[in-house]
Amino acid sequence: MHKITVVIADDHPIVLFGVRELIKSDPRFEVVGEAGSSTELINVLHDKQPQILITDYNMPESSQYGDGLRLITYLTRNFPALRVLVLTMVSNSLILTRLYNLGVAGVIDKRTVNEELLRALEALSQNRIYKLAPANRNSVIDNGYQIDERMASLSTREVEILRLFVAGMSLRDIAINQNRSPKTISTQKIAAMRKLDVRSDQELISYCLEANLFQ
Template sequence: MQQLKVVIADDHPIVLVGVREMVMRDQRFAVVAEAVSPSQLVEQLQTHRPDVLITDYNMPGDAVYGDGLKLIQYVLRHFPDTQVLVLTMVSNSLILSRLDELGVAGVIQKNHLHEEIQKALSALSDRRSYRSPQAPASSVVGSTQQVDERFASLSPKELEVLRLFVTGLSVSDIARHLSRSIKTVSAQKVAAMRKLEVDSDQALLTYCIRAEQFE
């Protein structure tokens, strides 16, 4: 039986070694390359065209590929024959739902990696998606009305900051663009996050995407 080629990507060496050892125990798979950054990951995908990619969700981003949703979208678009298994510490159901919508083969919470990796590999070897039993049952976006109410609570200046944030600008970039201090822009962004009930930049971005804001 021909082994399935696997590329592993994670910026934490200990995780990288651990995942490699677990994959190598399964005779159906062969680890052909590893990566510690988005650019290195894309380079290895271009070189090896693997059957499976096991990648961390959050790696230090770069100007070309970014990380998180941006990186996953790029990989799925440019390497459609590669099954993507995402490893993450993110539990925000908006992001997990979005990953599912994008078409990843599966998502594993890192704190359940040892219990789930073999089940996931078995599914991927059969070209099936893997659905973790640890996945949240529902999204924090309860209804369209709830989304509208949350965005209606934002001030015009907070909306302005979010509109630029969604385009990919950093807080310092937004401050320069709006001629405000970095401290002011940061405070407005934090206030918007509190009103929308999200706790990270990726969750904020995903919430805006799912809520179809600023398109």
């Protein structure tokens, strides 16, 4: 029987082990490679050319290809035949929608991977999209945020940093782009987040997407 080849990418060895063991329980699939960073992942994909990739949404920030939306964009553009299954703790509906719009074949909540992984692989093996049940939307704008007012409080450099960050660039890459130190970029990003009253990268991306900023 011809097995469906799979590569796994996650920077936590225990997650790699758990996913690998789950896949082993289904004889139709075979793990042919593993990666702990996005740079390593790209090398493995070129070498093994698998049919399915199971990858964490959050990978080490220092990796050459970044993580999150930036990494997924790179994967779907450069490996169009690859069926990408994303593991994530992100529950924001806008980010999940963006992942599917980028062309991923499925998304799994890492907290339910034991229950969902084989179901997702079954869907992918039949060329179907695997979708999470829709979550309740938690908007960062509906809670009284004044978009124009808050955006007006940002400096020109802070706006540019946010634009590049939301586009998928890492802080290191933004620093190179702006010819400044990563520490300076990080400080200005934090200051911008404080002005927008968002507390995490997920909220920041959600805010910008919902407000149609940088579109």
